[in-house]
Each structure stands twice: as structure tokens, then as C-alpha cells.
Amino acid sequence: MSRATISDVAKRAGVTKATVSHTLSGKRPVAAETRARIEAAIAELGYRPSSVAQRLAAGRSGAVGFAYPLNADESLGEATEVLGVAEATLASAGYALVLFGGAVDGVAALQTFTERGLLDGVLLGQVTSLDSRTSVLADGGIPFVLLGRTSDNSGMSFVDTDIDEAVEMCVERLVVSGHQRLAFLHEDARRSAGASRAVHAYERACARRRLRLVAPVCPASTRAGQEVAGRLLQQQGDVTGLVVGGEGAAIGVLHAAQHLGLRVPQDLSLVCLGKTAIGNLAPQELTCVDLRHGEQARQATDILLERLGEGNAGDQQVLIEPRWHEGATLAAVR
Amino acid sequence: MSRATISDVAKRAGVTKATVSHTLSGKRPVAAETRARIEAAIAELGYRPSSVAQRLAAGRSGAVGFAYPLNADESLGEATEVLGVAEATLASAGYALVLFGGAVDGVAALQTFTERGLLDGVLLGQVTSLDSRTSVLADGGIPFVLLGRTSDNSGMSFVDTDIDEAVEMCVERLVVSGHQRLAFLHEDARRSAGASRAVHAYERACARRRLRLVAPVCPASTRAGQEVAGRLLQQQGDVTGLVVGGEGAAIGVLHAAQHLGLRVPQDLSLVCLGKTAIGNLAPQELTCVDLRHGEQARQATDILLERLGEGNAGDQQVLIEPRWHEGATLAAVR
DNA sequence: CTGAAAGCGCTTACAG
DNA sequence: CTGAAAGCGCTTACAG
Numbered sequence: 001m002s003r004a005t006i007s008d009v010a011k012r013a014g015v016t017k018a019t020v021s022h023t024l025s026g027k028r029p030v031a032a033e034t035r036a037r038i039e040a041a042i043a044e045l046g047y048r049p050s051s052v053a054q055r056l057a058a059g060r061s062g063a064v065g066f067a068y069p070l071n072a073d074e075s076l077g078e079a080t081e082v083l084g085v086a087e088a089t090l091a092s093a094g095y096a097l098v099l100f101g102g103a104v105d106g107v108a109a110l111q112t113f114t115e116r117g118l119l120d121g122v123l124l125g126q127v128t129s130l131d132s133r134t135s136v137l138a139d140g141g142i143p144f145v146l147l148g149r150t151s152d153n154s155g156m157s158f159v160d161t162d163i164d165e166a167v168e169m170c171v172e173r174l175v176v177s178g179h180q181r182l183a184f185l186h187e188d189a190r191r192s193a194g195a196s197r198a199v200h201a202y203e204r205a206c207a208r209r210r211l212r213l214v215a216p217v218c219p220a221s222t223r224a225g226q227e228v229a230g231r232l233l234q235q236q237g238d239v240t241g242l243v244v245g246g247e248g249a250a251i252g253v254l255h256a257a258q259h260l261g262l263r264v265p266q267d268l269s270l271v272c273l274g275k276t277a278i279g280n281l282a283p284q285e286l287t288c289v290d291l292r293h294g295e296q297a298r299q300a301t302d303i304l305l306e307r308l309g310e311g312n313a314g315d316q317q318v319l320i321e322p323r324w325h326e327g328a329t330l331a332a333v334r
Numbered sequence: 335m336s337r338a339t340i341s342d343v344a345k346r347a348g349v350t351k352a353t354v355s356h357t358l359s360g361k362r363p364v365a366a367e368t369r370a371r372i373e374a375a376i377a378e379l380g381y382r383p384s385s386v387a388q389r390l391a392a393g394r395s396g397a398v399g400f401a402y403p404l405n406a407d408e409s410l411g412e413a414t415e416v417l418g419v420a421e422a423t424l425a426s427a428g429y430a431l432v433l434f435g436g437a438v439d440g441v442a443a444l445q446t447f448t449e450r451g452l453l454d455g456v457l458l459g460q461v462t463s464l465d466s467r468t469s470v471l472a473d474g475g476i477p478f479v480l481l482g483r484t485s486d487n488s489g490m491s492f493v494d495t496d497i498d499e500a501v502e503m504c505v506e507r508l509v510v511s512g513h514q515r516l517a518f519l520h521e522d523a524r525r526s527a528g529a530s531r532a533v534h535a536y537e538r539a540c541a542r543r544r545l546r547l548v549a550p551v552c553p554a555s556t557r558a559g560q561e562v563a564g565r566l567l568q569q570q571g572d573v574t575g576l577v578v579g580g581e582g583a584a585i586g587v588l589h590a591a592q593h594l595g596l597r598v599p600q601d602l603s604l605v606c607l608g609k610t611a612i613g614n615l616a617p618q619e620l621t622c623v624d625l626r627h628g629e630q631a632r633q634a635t636d637i638l639l640e641r642l643g644e645g646n647a648g649d650q651q652v653l654i655e656p657r658w659h660e661g662a663t664l665a666a667v668r
Numbered sequence: 669c670t671g672a673a674a675g676c677g678c679t680t681a682c683a684g
Numbered sequence: 685c686t687g688a689a690a691g692c693g694c695t696t697a698c699a700g
Contacts, residue, residue, distance in 0.1 A: 003451070005693055016671050021695060031669060048449040052389045053693035056676050061386055062452075063397075063432070070418035073611040076410045083417075084404035087435035091443055096452065097433045098397070101421035109425055115382040117337070117677095118396075118430065222615045248615060255617045258592075277407040281556045281582060281615045283589045339677055350687050355679060365685060387677035390692050451693095 004045035012041040024049060061120050064090055064304065067100040067110055067133060068125035074220035074248055075126075077276025078293045082147065085297040086123060093305050095120070107133055114140045121304045123147060123297075127158075129193040143307040145300045149193060149317075157307070159300040159318045161291040163194050163273070166322040167201035169289050170243045170271045173324070175209060178333035179241030179269060182211060185218035185228055185253070186245040198245060198273065214239065218249055225252020226259075233260055233268070240333050241269045247278040250286055254329075258283075265331035275325055287327035296320045338379035346375040358383060395454050398424055398638065401434040401444055401467060402459035408554035408582055409460070411610025412627045416481065419631040420457060427639050429454070441467055448474045455638045457481060457631075461492075463527040477641040479634045483527060483651075491641070493634040493652045495625040497528050497607070500656040501535035503623050504577045504605045507658070509543060512667035513575030513603060516545060519552035519562055519587070520579040532579060532607065548573065552583055559586020560593075567594055567602070574667050575603045581612040584620055588663075592617075599665035609659055621661035630654050 010017045015034060022028045023038045030038075041047070055061050066086055070079060087097045098119065100109055110133060113119050122137055127148030134156060137144045146158035167184075174182055189196040199215060206213045214236060218228040225244065233239065233256065244250040250272040254264060262268045264284060272279075272288035279286050299318055307313045344351045349368060356362045357372045364372075375381070389395050400420055404413060421431045432453065434443055444467060447453050456471055461482030468490060471478045480492035501518075508516055523530040533549060540547045548570060552562040559578065563586065567573065578584040584606040588598060596602045598618060606613075606622035613620050633652055641647045 007693080017694075018672080018696080019670060022670090025695085027696085029669060034669080048446075048451075050390075050693055051447075051450040051452040052386060052395055053676095054695075055386045056384075056390045056678085057693075057695040059676070059695095063430075066433075070414045070421070073614060076414055076611055079414050080404045080410055083433065084435050087404070087433050091434075096397075096447065099400075099417065099421050099431045099433045100425075101418050112382075113385075113430065116385040117382075118385040251615050258617070277410055278615065280407060281585050281612065283592070283617075341677080351678075352680080352688080353686060356686090359679085361680085363685065368685080384677055387692095388679075390694085391677075391679040393679095393692070 003050075004047040006047070006049065008045055009038065009041045009047050012045065013037045061118050062094065063096045063098050063119055064301075064308075065098045065100055065110065065113060065119040065122040066125065067122065070101040074246060077247065077278035078274075081276055081294045082125060082297040085294045086301050089298055089301040090305075095305070095308075107136055111136045111140070114142050121145075121308050123300055123304060127193065129196065143304060145304045145307075147296055147300050151193065153317060155315060157303055157315045157317065159296050159303065159316075159320065161194070161293070161296055162319040162322055163198050163291070164201040165319075166273055166289045166291060167198050167243070168205050169322060169324060170273065171202070171205040171209070171211075173271060173330065174241040174243070174269060175211075177241075177269065177330060180211065180333075181214075181236075181239045182206070182241045182243065183214040183216065183232055183236070183239050184243045184245075185216060185225065185232075185249055187220055188217050195245070202243065218245070220246040220248050222248050222252040222255070225249030226255045227252070229253040229256040230259065233257070233262065239268075241271075243271055243273065245273045247272055247274055247276060247282065247286060247288070250288075251278075251282045254283055265329050266334070269331055269333070270329040272329075284329055285327040286325075287330040288325050290323045290325050292320050292323060337384075338381040340381070340383065342379055343372065343375045343381050346379065347372045395452050396428065397430045397432050397453055398635075398642075399432045399434055399444065399447060399453040399456040400459065401456065404435040408580060411581065411612035412608075415610055415628045416459060416631040419628045420635050423632055423635040424639075429639070429642075441470055445470045445474070448476050455479075455642050457634055457638060461527065463530065477638060479638045479641075481630055481634050485527065487651060489649060491637055491649045491651065493630050493637065493650075493654065495528070495627065495630055496653040496656055497532050497625070498535040499653075500607055500623045500625060501532050501577070502539050503656060503658060504607065505536065505539040505543070505545075507605060507664065508575040508577070508603060509545075511575075511603065511664060514545065514667075515548075515570075515573045516540070516575045516577065517548040517550065517566055517570070517573050518577045518579075519550060519559065519566075519583055521554055522551050529579070536577065552579070554580040554582050556582050556586040556589070559583030560589045561586070563587040563590040564593065567591070567596065573602075575605075577605055577607065579607045581606055581608055581610060581616065581620060581622070584622075585612075585616045588617055599663050600668070603665055603667070604663040606663075618663055619661040620659075621664040622659050624657045624659050626654050626657060 023030045122144040125147045129151045149158040149160045184202045187195040189199045272286045275290035357364045456478040459481045463485045483492040483494045518536045521529040523533045606620045609624035
């Protein structure tokens, strides 16, 4: 009792495979009576079309790859949100999400799978400034959309968070609340395209307002946030407002303030770039700007699906507008 | 210039498709000289066998499904660890990991994909006591392995963390350090098989040692941990040792202690069930028992691969031995 | 509205 | 050691 095939159904309904196929796809009209017979046969046999066979015949795989390294502790919240949204969006369009996690052999695995025709399209996460994966995909002629962007994005579709706008928002809110002595704790600009862009945006925001520029490098971990903020607050005791890249580091800043006897937000205001489930682990609700990674994933997936559908959809380059989130770590300067 | 096929290679090398196929698979001997010609042709044409075609012909899909709902904020650390390990393990065996995230339509999606022959096997995460997904897979005759277990696991393979042993370990360590007034903050026993097992293990551990039983329900979030612990510590001021299910809640307990002016570990000791990247967000290093979710995922994947390989591998039921992790939140009672 | 047939790109007995 | 051919389970022009 192995699986029923389209031939079994056709035989039982007294028609040819072609007619069964067309009732299923709706690509050509079928008489109501014939259709009824076929549907009955399908039900009786418990027939399910084989995806693999459909794909061989149709020349598509029905699967989309999502390259997203899962080894980075810093992006836990982002990872689950982005993956969850992409999976749900793809599933409702009938596509399977094939996960590519490995950072090291990421390119090789991706290349293997696309070359072997297993993937109709690819979503690329954790994009770096010069991302070798883009050329692999472009060479393979396979549609792909970046979550993020590289330094040269001509001829590619991407959906990125608007980190420039987000940084500007943070500085503006702090300044409006009377803060003049700011600092920006950020990841090394060489580490990612986003980090680099954030630093430049911060420099511009300060220059425009003639603010002193203090921007120490700070890895995105809680431990690093605590250390860097601790050192900074002792050396530059006049700082009243902090912009921090990421919730992990922001939580570390709260720990540092705690140890120094500084109250947040009375003595020190803190705003954070990004809002994910990680924020729920903070001792106070973080005031932050939501970069909306979920929305980013949704739009990137939609764009990819669009390109898979017709094929003649042009490139789309989208920036997701950040949203301010009122928390409990920003107050007017005293 | 579309992709080269096996026929192109055969033509160019002056052999038949069969010979090309066999040089690739090694399933029958090929003369060295012939092999050289074929390999040259493959290189010149940049030929890659089509996975889809191979699968149709061979009757396998080369893909493994991983059902793991990504919506639960509480299991962020576990999710990324488990997915990362499973993906890497599968990739090195040449299998693709197809992600099924949705909790609600999880069963339906899984059923659809398995019925359509897209999945050779399935890894089932976030298993509940009565998990409807197991019957779907069993009916479909598709090999699967649980990460966790249900209430009746006969005829199924699973790899679970040994939560009973982990709870016992926590209680024992606290008691050895002189703590006699304990409490266990745990998720509702009805919520998952693991939670239920943990509660019973705790009850046994206390009964055996004639300890007072205090075990309030506490959702796995930081907010809940803070609230429940705050209430408990005010009402039962004599408690000196806490066992907490999950790092999110444990971090909340630390916040509560902080607000009540209790020092950890001097005034209050805390041990936590589970160790993931979430622990790095805590203000102090948590003393905990590592349930080793990564190891769990690795073994579950290996067992599944074994069953896919030969097919006559019997059921395997494995418990992962927990490991104690010394942190900074446990001290001898004063 | 429906059928007969070729084809998608492989694998695998069956012969030799 | 290699070839000729059937078959995996579908889809899709081409006819009627």
C-alpha cells in the first residue's frame, strides 16, 4: 500500500492523467461531472501530488533558502523574529524555507544547493559590506533579496532597516530632552555595514548640532556594555545621555549604572537602537527605537515571492521606517 | 545557456548517461580513462546534478523537516542553539533543513509536506505531553525523532534532557550548602511535559529530604520571575534558596532581590534550570545546570540520519545527562 | 471539454 | 567495464 499516484487516480476516475492534473491546477476547464468523479477518486485513494515530481516537471523547486548564521549570540532576538516571519510568509505562499545557518561554509553550501537547482530563490540575512554570497547567487542567476545591504547594491533588491534615521531619532530625542553631553556605544564600524552606517550617522548628527563627539567601540554583549559604559561614566562623568547599539549592550549599561550608583533615568538617560524580545530581560523597560526586523523580513519575503511569481518584477530597494518606543530610561536632563 | 544536464555530459564524453551517473555515485566500477573523460566534461560544462531529478528517480527528497515554533519569547536561547546545531549536522550529511515554525497550522503544514513526499524525515521540537504531530507522522510512515517526549513514547525515538536529574541536582547542591528553606519557581505543569516532570521531581526531592514544599507557578519571562519572586520573598521571608526554571525568570528573580535589598548569593541563593546564551544577559553569572540543548539536537539529528540511512535501525530513547555549571549565585547559608 | 504523448533529469535493473 | 531502456510522477504543448 504505497502512495497513490496521479495514474491511479486517473484510472479510477476513468480519465487521463492530463485531466487529473488540470483539475488540480485549474489551468484549463474541466466539466463539473468529470471534476466530481476525479475529486471522489482523490478522496478515496488519499492521493497527494508528489512535490518532487511536480517540481521536476515544472522546473521549479518550491523551496526558498534563507541564509542566516545562527551562531551569533548578539542577535538572538532578531534571529527568531526574522526566521519566524519569513517562514510564516513563505508557508502561506506554499513555499518551504530551507535554512542555511553555517557562517564558515555558508557560501559553499548555498552554492551547492542553488547549483543543484534545489532553491527557487534566496533570502540573505546578516549581510556584510562586501558579501561574497551575492556574487555566487548573481552568477547562478537565482533571484535573491538582501535583508540589509552591501556597499554596492546596484542591480540587487534589498530591504534594510533605516539605521541612519534611527540614530538621528535617538540623538534628537535626547537633545530635545535637554541632553548635551552624549555618547554612542557602538560595534566596531568594520564589523558590519550597519555598524559603519550608524557611526557615520551619529557623527553627522553631532556635527550638525555642534555636540562633542564621544563614540567608544562596544561589542554587542551585556558584558561589553557593562565594561565600556563603566569606564566611560567614570572617565567622562558629565555624560548624561547614552545611545547604545543593541539591547544586549544596553542591559549591560544598566548594570554599570547600578554599580556606580547612578539612577536611570534620573541621573543618566539611555536610548537603545533596536527592539526585540531581548528587551524583555532588562531590569527596566528600555526606551528605544524599533528597527522592525519582523516587518523587514515580511517585506523582503514578499519581494522575493513577487519575483518568483512573474519574473519580470524589477529590483526593489526598501528602507523600513523606524518607530520610536517610549520606555522608562529617558528623562529630561536635570 | 541553461544548465548542463547529464545527457550533455554523456554526449561530450562519448558515453551514456548510465556511465556518467555511476561515476558520480560510485555504485559500479568505471575505467580510469573513461572516468577521466567524464570528469573533464563535467568540469568543462560546469555540470551539477539536479537534486530534484535525483530525488524523483531515487524516491527520496534529501530534506529533513524541523518543526520548531519560533513564536515563544521564552525559548530564544534554546531555539537558536538547537536550530544551529541541527542545521550544521544535517548539512554535513548532505541534507537540507526545512523549517516549520508555525504553532497553530504546524500540524497541517507538516502533514501537507510529508504527504507530498517532500520530507525524508522529521525532527520534532517543543514537544507537548499529547502531541498530535506524532500521530500524523506515524500514520504517514515517515521517520521522526522527538526533541523531548510525550506521555507515551512507545515505538518512538526521542532525545530529551534529563530534567528529573537536573532538578535533583539543584536541590542537592542547595541542601549541601546548608539551605533548608527552598522554593521552586516553575512553569505551569499543564503547559508542557517537561514542566510537569520538573514539578514532580521537585516534589520527590523535597519529600525524600523532608523539606517544606514551596513551588509557585511562574511563567518563563523575566517580568513573571520578578513578580513571583517578589511576592514569595515578602510572604515567606525565611526562604534562602531558590530553584528557577529558565534563565529569563532567573534574571527576574535577581531584579526582585535587588529591589528588596537582598544580596545574591549572600542573602539568597539561586540556581537555574538551563543554560543558554540568555544567561549572558544576567547581572551576575547564574549558577545553573546545563541541560545541553545543543547536545540534545546533535544526538537527535544523528539518530534520524541513522534511520534514514539503513531503515532498520530500531527506536532509540536517550536522556542527555545534565551538567552542573558553577556561577556566582549560590553560596553556603549563613 | 478531453486525450495521447513527449518530456523534465536523473537512477537502476537487465544484458552483454 | 559499458550500453540500451524503462521508469520515478508529474506538466504541458499539440490535437481533436
